[in-house]
Amino acid sequence: MDKIKKLILFRIPMSICNFRCHYCYLAQRDEHYQGIQPEMKFTPEQVRKAMSKERLGGPAYMNFCADGETLLVTNLDQYVKELVEEGHYAEIVSNMTINPMLDKILAWDRALLSHIEFKCSFHYLELKKKNLLNRFAENVNRAWEAGASVNIEVTPSDELIPYIDELKSFSMEHFGALPHLTIARDDRTAGIDYLTNLSIEEYDKVWSQFDSGFWKFKKSIFGIHQGDYCYAGLWSMYIDLTTGEALPCYCGHLLHNAFEHPEKPLDWCPVGKCPIAHCYNGHALLTLGTIPGATEVRYGDIRDRERADGTHWLQPELKAFFNTKLEESNETISNGKKLEYKLKNAWLAGCTIPSRAVAKVKRTMNKKE
Ligand code: SF4
Ligand code: SF4
Secondary structure: OOOOOEEEEEEEOOOOOOOOOOOOHHHHOOOOOOOOOOOOOOOHHHHHHHOOHHHHOOOEEEEEEEOOOHHHOOOHHHHHHHHHHOOOEEEEEEOOOOHHHHHHHHOOOHHHHOOEEEEEEOOHHHHHHOOOHHHHHHHHHHHHHOOOEEEEEEOOOHHHHHHHHHHHHHHHHHHOOOOEEOOOEEOOOOOOEEOOOOOHHHHHHHHHHHOOHHHHHHHHHOOOOOOOOEOEOOOEEEEEOOOOEEEOOOOOOOOEEOOOOOOOOOOOOOOEOOOOOOOOOHHHHOOOOOOOOOOOOOHHHHHOOEOOOOOEOOOHHHHHHHOOOHHHHOOOOOHHHHHHHHHHHHHHHHHHHHHHHHHHHHHHHHHHO
């Protein structure tokens, strides 16, 4: 059985989307919904070579998420295919309405699809408004029947509350179970708060009816700073798929370019002390084990649902892989090594500060011109 060796999050700075969800984090940014396809500096073959199992030390969980709709990224299928053929496991975040790209992926062999999970974002109000509910359901079921895993996830929002009953009926009818829930967050706040006007008591009362283990785990870590030593940066990377620039996770210092010089070892460096308020994507980072011992909860378990007929949203091989932890297949490091990495982090901070300062000066100069 494959065990996770590394956790790789691919960021794709492409903000095209066919939806306009009111809670979208993209709408909170200045560059929202630009119709620009990113320039990919490395080919799918080059990315595969840079992310080979040999270079990573074994199979990785890889998450593909664009700023906009992931399946609208030109050639996304070619990148995912190369990496899955290499033996990695892919999670693709999608609103599941982009048939041309989906058709290409679902035409692959079952063996390849058994390494793929679609994180199907169930944007009920947008789907209803655009009359695409049936297309969403058909695509989710097509993906599962082709051999891929699926996970249906709703973003709880105050506006969705009047529609909860019909959403639940639709889910039971088409997906055999209730959807999981994520937590809508307000990235504009310093504490990365809940995006709701309800009190926390009201919020819990409304959304607990979905009995989502995924949501329960997210709530259990929401707002809690992770104080133990974090191996993000040594066991994980957050890589810009278009350039190869790598961070340890959603925070930490710029490491190096992960796609350049695939003949050399990757230059890892753990974060150690988490610098942000809370690990808001800890549903994956923590359950997959970036902080040893942080939780007994396993990623496959909280992504899955069992239908009334006994079948599961996650296919067995992928679920077993998602239920392994980084701490089980990587060695922890000594205090001496931690000190060494602390100095390296300080050095990396020193390296990035001047370039940010230069960028700031350039921006100021441009404004004056
Ligand atoms: S589908 Fe995703 S990217 Fe598009 S508007 Fe909705 S939340 Fe934003
Ligand atoms: S706790 Fe989470 S956000 Fe913080 S460094 Fe670790 S993985 Fe990154």
